[in-house]
């Protein structure tokens with residue numbers, strides 16, 4: 001596994017191609033499956049989703065702009081599925097405090113060094129790795145590009161609504177079939193799109 005880490009840091013065309021093949025192989029059977037072991041294995045290769053790409057960086061910038069438009073400045077944010085902290089670094093620019101959770105320990109270790117001012121832990125939204133003071137909720141709970149890895153999306157949306165005064169989810173268009181049906185009847189939900197041609201993501205925002 002150490003070998004994959006060293007391997008991924010090199011940028012020769014053959015290595016880039018082999019890294020791509022690893023991603024394709026390791027991403028199989030992760031959809032809607034709660035396959036936490038598979039996600040941890042995937043992170044043997046750093047940045048398995050190519051979060052440094054122009055496409056993902058554009059998504060981070062647009063997600064921040066959306067949050068600013070919907071809420072203005074934010075106090076506390078809980079990020080579900082923080083991965084290696086690529087988006088956390090962006091989200092941290094618009095809030096006073098960011099807590100991130102992920103089911104992959106490897107990802108969480110990398111997130112801690114990428115965004116040292118934020119707090120990260122291994123866990124899920126229904127079992128946070130820390131306790132909040134009695135009755136405290138986050139100003140915003142976000143779940144970006146994570147719901148489609150879960151088996152019980154409804155349970156996660158309910159847990160988000162318990163933990164946050166406001167909630168935002170984004171999901172890549174091809175996953176809309178899995179995610180969107182759970183959001184259409186959410187009371188007071190606002191919905192829209194993010195674009196970075198030719199890519200598109202859906203978003204949904206609600207105040208529980």
Ligand SMILES: C[S@@+](CC[C@H](N)C(=O)[O-])C[C@H]1O[C@@H](n2cnc3c(N)ncnc32)[C@H](O)[C@@H]1O
Nearest residue numbers: 039081082083087102103104124144145146149
């Ligand atoms: C595609 S990455 C998205 C990372 C980041 N949210 C973003 O949008 O750039 C999905 C992340 O969700 C994590 N994940 C999947 N299921 C999860 C769950 N039930 N609870 C917390 N994290 C989860 C994965 O380990 C992975 O790091």
